[in-house]
Amino acid sequence: SDIQAHIMTCASSVGQRAGISALSPHVTAKLKKTVWREWERRCEFVSTALNGMDGLQCSMPEGGFYGWVKIDDLEVDSETFSNRLLNEHFVSTVPGKSFGPEWDNYVRVTCVKSDVDIATGIERIAQFVEKLKRGL
Numbered sequence: 001s002d003i004q005a006h007i008m009t010c011a012s013s014v015g016q017r018a019g020i021s022a023l024s025p026h027v028t029a030k031l032k033k034t035v036w037r038e039w040e041r042r043c044e045f046v047s048t049a050l051n052g053m054d055g056l057q058c059s060m061p062e063g064g065f066y067g068w069v070k071i072d073d074l075e076v077d078s079e080t081f082s083n084r085l086l087n088e089h090f091v092s093t094v095p096g097k098s099f100g101p102e103w104d105n106y107v108r109v110t111c112v113k114s115d116v117d118i119a120t121g122i123e124r125i126a127q128f129v130e131k132l133k134r135g136l
Contacts, residue, residue, distance in 0.1 A: 072105035
């Protein structure tokens, strides 16, 4: 329909004004000072904590807020890892396989949840990794 064509191909005037405001120097400066610094701190915490677990490797994210966790020492594919972690410990990750077959030995984790959520997730991942190491 004509309405759908304009909605799907054109930014609304309200959206354009919101974008202008969001990209203003005042807002981006505030984000750099607070939000981005917090995200970086959380990314550092997540990558350090995951690197401390036997069988996992996680580089500090650069330019984003997702950890890319290497799991191949655990002898499990990314889809199995992600599904079991979710079903058994209630932690959601994205299987690396979703990004192509060559990434099946990785999972992606977010680093920008609340500090409590991150700490809980890290604790649950540690429990799951120990279970995998014991062959369970």
